[in-house]
Amino acid sequence: MSFKAKIILIALSTALAAYAVVGGLLARRASAVAKGNPYVQLKIFNEVVKHIANDYVDEPDMNKVRIGALRGLADGLDPYCAYLSPEQASRFKPETMTATPFGMVVSKYAGFAYAVAVVPGSPAARAGVKTGDFIEYVNAVATRDVSLYEVLEMLVSVPDDGAIEVTILRPGLPKGEKRILKKTGTFQSPVESRMEAPDTGYIKVGLLTKGKAEQVIAAARQLQQRGAQKLVLDLRESAHGDLAEGVALAGAFTPGAVVARKLSAGNQTEALTAQPGSFTFDGALVVLTDRSTAGPAEVVAAAARDHKRGEIVGEKTFGAGSQQAVFPLRDGSAMLLTTVRYAPATGKSFMEEPVKPSVEVKVAAAEPALPDLDADAPPAPESTEEVKKVAPPSEDVILKRALELLKGETKQAQRPLSKGRLPKAA
Known part of the structure; x- marks a missing residue:
């Protein structure tokens, strides 16, 4: 081994030692990912580095090894953590992690970028991207090979009137299909409301x-004025937003003071309470959820469950809700780490335990169908013929089940039906 390689080896071992110790301490404080003595992890890192330096067939590029190790440390935590190179750290913008590029809420699932929800009428929807699609490539970049932050940065950085190509994977598609996302116009995610029955609003x-x-509270008032005493609150495709909005909405439909918590390092917990007097609707309530329900919307669903306001109907939620912070490193790079996770009033965080429905309604292909990870070509489902037989239901079976419950046809709600009561608008 050359003198230069030995120097790099020492530097790399020192860097990995520091990161292993810090990472181990963070994990121990958070009672999360990397369990055990951090110094034991440090020894393993040192052994790996020595084997790479001494036994790899060629003289390794130790800088690449170091970057790969740091990326691996971040990947081992959760999808929202990342190692940022000096160039990435210098242009980092916090709003990138909370963006909804082209009307998509993007996370990661099984290593791929994943469209948790797509806003109807958005550029992504117009291009044919659907909720639940895997994003295999952004332009020519494989999303399995980069962090979620890098995926979001590529999507967010498209200029106005510009475009970017994505390759999507979906059950029923024999191979990846390309979609051109055009950054044109604006999109909104408005509140939708209507009467489903003479006494039931949606x-x-x-x-x-x-x-x-x-806006939701105002819509509920309007529905009550039209005779609604029961309400279906649909949280599907509600996968993004402001935590304060989730807390406020939960307080409007649940009587409890504590509706959620923020969990941080050192087992610190911050209770999130609804404003006194914010409980505005005490009629029969059913909440709809599926895998496109995430983040602040999970606060609403969990509060309704915990305070026994009514049934949670549909599928389990996605399991998200967190905050990140950047920690600069001496070479100009940085670590993007999750420092806060959202959780219900009791129990584990939503990332660890998504909200499960009290009345499950199975929809075709409810779970994301994983592509063939071993294929060199664009992945496709293992059995195209079988997947083609799985078609979305012709009707909204989750909503149908909710309306049945409110009618009392098959199962009584957890809470006796009572007349909805809303204060008069100021």
């Missing part, structure tokens, strides 16, 4: 952006 929340809780 509200679809959409993304919980700023001011959305007041």
